[in-house]
Amino acid sequence: MKNFIILTALFFSSHFTSVINAANVGLPADMSDRYCTTCHGAEGVGNIAVQAPRLAGMEGWYLQRQLENFREGIRGIHTDDIQGIAMQAMAAKLTEASIADIVSWVGAWEFVAADVTIEGNVNRGRTAYQICASCHGANAEGNEALGAPALAGQNDWYLLTQINNFRAGIRGTHQDDSFGVQMRTMSATLRDDQAIINVVSYINTLQK
Amino acid sequence: MTNSVSRREFLNLLGAYGGSSAVLSAGAALGLMPVASQAAEISLSSQSSNGKSVAILGTGISALVTAWELTKAGYNCTVLEASHRAGGRIFTVRSGTVIDEIGNYQRCDWDDEPHLYFNAGAARIPSIHNSVLSYCKELGVELQVFANESKTGWVQDDAMNGGKPVRNTDYSSSMTGFISEMLAKSLNAEEMDSSLTESESETLLGMLRSFGDLDEDMLYRGSIRAGYRSGGFLDHGTKKDVIALRDLLKTRLANNVMTTTQEGTGSGPLLMQPVGGMDRIIYAFANRLGARIEFRSPVTAVMVNNNGVEVAYEQEGVPKSLKVDYCFNCIPSHLMSGIPNNFPMEYIEALNYIRRGKAYKAAFQAKERFWEKENIYGGISWINAPIRQIWYPPHGIHKEKGVVLSAYNFGGANFTEMTQEQRIESFISSGEKIHPNYRQMVEKPITIAWHRMNHMLGCAPRWSRSRGGWSEHEEQMYTTLRQPVNGRHYLIGDQSTQHSAWMESAIQSAHYALADFDQRVRTEEA
Numbered sequence: 173m174k175n176f177i178i179l180t181a182l183f184f185s186s187h188f189t190s191v192i193n194a195a196n197v198g199l200p201a202d203m204s205d206r207y208c209t210t211c212h213g214a215e216g217v218g219n220i221a222v223q224a225p226r227l228a229g230m231e232g233w234y235l236q237r238q239l240e241n242f243r244e245g246i247r248g249i250h251t252d253d254i255q256g257i258a259m260q261a262m263a264a265k266l267t268e269a270s271i272a273d274i275v276s277w278v279g280a281w282e283f284v285a286a287d288v289t290i291e292g293n294v295n296r297g298r299t300a301y302q303i304c305a306s307c308h309g310a311n312a313e314g315n316e317a318l319g320a321p322a323l324a325g326q327n328d329w330y331l332l333t334q335i336n337n338f339r340a341g342i343r344g345t346h347q348d349d350s351f352g353v354q355m356r357t358m359s360a361t362l363r364d365d366q367a368i369i370n371v372v373s374y375i376n377t378l379q380k
Numbered sequence: 381m382t383n384s385v386s387r388r389e390f391l392n393l394l395g396a397y398g399g400s401s402a403v404l405s406a407g408a409a410l411g412l413m414p415v416a417s418q419a420a421e422i423s424l425s426s427q428s429s430n431g432k433s434v435a436i437l438g439t440g441i442s443a444l445v446t447a448w449e450l451t452k453a454g455y456n457c458t459v460l461e462a463s464h465r466a467g468g469r470i471f472t473v474r475s476g477t478v479i480d481e482i483g484n485y486q487r488c489d490w491d492d493e494p495h496l497y498f499n500a501g502a503a504r505i506p507s508i509h510n511s512v513l514s515y516c517k518e519l520g521v522e523l524q525v526f527a528n529e530s531k532t533g534w535v536q537d538d539a540m541n542g543g544k545p546v547r548n549t550d551y552s553s554s555m556t557g558f559i560s561e562m563l564a565k566s567l568n569a570e571e572m573d574s575s576l577t578e579s580e581s582e583t584l585l586g587m588l589r590s591f592g593d594l595d596e597d598m599l600y601r602g603s604i605r606a607g608y609r610s611g612g613f614l615d616h617g618t619k620k621d622v623i624a625l626r627d628l629l630k631t632r633l634a635n636n637v638m639t640t641t642q643e644g645t646g647s648g649p650l651l652m653q654p655v656g657g658m659d660r661i662i663y664a665f666a667n668r669l670g671a672r673i674e675f676r677s678p679v680t681a682v683m684v685n686n687n688g689v690e691v692a693y694e695q696e697g698v699p700k701s702l703k704v705d706y707c708f709n710c711i712p713s714h715l716m717s718g719i720p721n722n723f724p725m726e727y728i729e730a731l732n733y734i735r736r737g738k739a740y741k742a743a744f745q746a747k748e749r750f751w752e753k754e755n756i757y758g759g760i761s762w763i764n765a766p767i768r769q770i771w772y773p774p775h776g777i778h779k780e781k782g783v784v785l786s787a788y789n790f791g792g793a794n795f796t797e798m799t800q801e802q803r804i805e806s807f808i809s810s811g812e813k814i815h816p817n818y819r820q821m822v823e824k825p826i827t828i829a830w831h832r833m834n835h836m837l838g839c840a841p842r843w844s845r846s847r848g849g850w851s852e853h854e855e856q857m858y859t860t861l862r863q864p865v866n867g868r869h870y871l872i873g874d875q876s877t878q879h880s881a882w883m884e885s886a887i888q889s890a891h892y893a894l895a896d897f898d899q900r901v902r903t904e905e906a
Contacts (some may be wrong), residue, residue, distance in 0.1 A: 210834050211718070211837065212718065214679070214720060220732055221714035221734075221736070222715075257797050258483075258831075
């Protein structure tokens with residue numbers, strides 16, 4: 173009888189374990205911080221529905237700087253920056269090693285230019301872009317020496333949001349964000365919403 | 381402060397909302413059947429399954445139902461799940477559970493006891509949700525009653541009663557009494573006399589007297605339904621004081637307190653839950669599907685062609701792909717927006733349109749079952765604060781500890797943007813307005829912000845952008861998403877329904893898709 177009870181107990185406990193395992197494989201002990209694709213899309217293509225920009229093709233030095241800015245609370249702390257706040261919470265936990273890992277992981281994704289979703293007056297945009305070109309390059313290809321990232325191929329809706337954020341002081345106001353502060357000044361040259369739409373439309377025509 | 385409401389005040393109020401004509405012309409509703417029971421079972425042709433392969437994307441309950449029904453009919457199914465666990469928004473937290481929130485990874489370390497669990501997503505099964513109940517029966521998932529309301533629960537609003545909580549029963553008895561009193565007064569008005577026969581008026585008055593526990597003068601002067609102030613067993617009970625209507629109206633929590641037990645849309649006094657946690661349903665499916673489910677396999681592309689569907693995915697960083705005849709997809713629409721596909725433009729437009737719902741919950745292991753000492757054995761306390769609700773577990777009565785739901789805000793995101801420490805302080809400081817020893821009772825708190833959960837990024841999908849209902853454009857997009865792409869790719873889940881946030885809706889979306897699919901394969905075979 174005693175054996176029977178032990179056997180029964182064993183049967184039920186192992187049965188219970190297998191039931192649990194069938195629905196839950198558990199997480200590896202050394203879980204990495206490779207969360208990027210949940211928000212930023214498969215292979216970092218960007219996701220308009222959660223307003224997460226394209227990472228595929230982003231320069232490693234720029235990605236690293238932004239991850240560090242988010243981590244240090246230089247970016248993503250303004251109450252109106254809903255997406256930035258989500259990113260800040262994620263980045264706050266990153267170590268040097270996981271930032272390096274993410275930069276190398278993202279660097280392996282193939283760059284494919286984003287779909288065009290914004291259309292404005294390209295000619296007017298071209299004129300306005302001349303100021304931008306001094307840092308971001310004539311083809312919006314970026315300039316590491318000046319700390320200016322590539323714009324060509326990035327999601328146009330993201331460019332629009334960020335220019336608006338700079339203009340509204342949601343981004344580029346932290347004293348430790350020298351490039352952001354510079355960008356905030358430059359964004360003031362775009363007089364109104366239509367001017368921003370025009371310049372983004374022109375960037376849409378450029379090839380990285 | 382007066383306790384009574386003048387007839388003039390009430391009639392003015394009625395007039396503002398269009399009088400009573402709508403109520404009096406409602407006779408058409410009588411004699412209608414209750415909500416027609418949807419077919420809870422589906423029967424697929426096993427003749428048509430020969431050698432056909434199906435990919436099911438995600439493991440929300442719509443996906444598991446689909447995989448289970450197709451497997452029973454002989455189809456060759458592969459289920460791809462991005463995360464480490466099955467179930468989507470059916471998620472139970474217990475000892476050892478990982479809460480994979482982006483930026484706020486948590487591992488639950490509550491005591492390992494069967495009654496110490498927390499349903500962080502789906503938590504209640506109404507008795508009219510036939511498909512859920514039918515699968516619980518088929519799969520042998522044991523159910524127990526879940527108490528959705530306890531009249532001994534509390535109602536707390538800083539604006540009412542000096543911020544001191546009142547019992548639900550004190551609140552609701554008084555409110556019911558005053559509503560009855562006001563209606564009884566209006567019934568004596570000439571306007572009403574001309575609309576109702578004498579007999580109808582008498583019936584209505586009798587019901588109002590009983591409903592509100594009115595006195596002989598048809599006035600509400602308190603009720604023993606609120607419980608006794610003293611006595612009641614060995615001695616005669618004495619009534620409690622009435623809470624003045626004007627005091628009741630200082631809180632808008634009446635919207636919740638007075639409607640918790642309405643069955644129609646899914647809530648109700650008697651609901652059900654699986655013994656041991658809502659994920660018992662998930663385990664029941666997953667156990668039967670076994671190795672057909674591949675975990676940590678995020679989908680990276682979905683391409684539909686004339687003969688089938690190609691699904692690209694990753695495992696341990698290695699790219700893989702599946703070529704299948706059909707695909708059923710319950711990946712949240714807002715995540716599909718970030719997965720390359722070749723869906724038609726109008727289909728993508730509809731996917732991008734659906735917004736991800738906001739909701740958060742929190743829970744803790746209580747050192748003692750302090751609520752039982754306050755005569756509470758289940759149900760909800762309502763609080764006018766971001767945490768909105770406290771739920772007391774109806775299971776594990778009189779055991780040493782229990783798990784308390786300490787926040788549940790459906791529609792809010794303020795909690796989401798707080799740090800873990802801020803969230804915990806937020807629910808403790810609100811909760812201790814009701815339970816003075818709350819802070820001391822909190823052990824090992826956890827929080828769930830659905831907007832940040834890995835591979836989810838949202839709670840129940842939101843279709844309509846207007847409180848006035850669905851626009852024609854929204855109805856059109858909904859119709860688009862319910863049609864399979866090329867007859868090969870079906871979108872399922874509560875995102876493909878007009879009543880999201882319920883397991884029943886998700887299951888019915890699977891049945892709807894499966895019925896369409898079955899029709900197509902039968903036609904092809906014929």
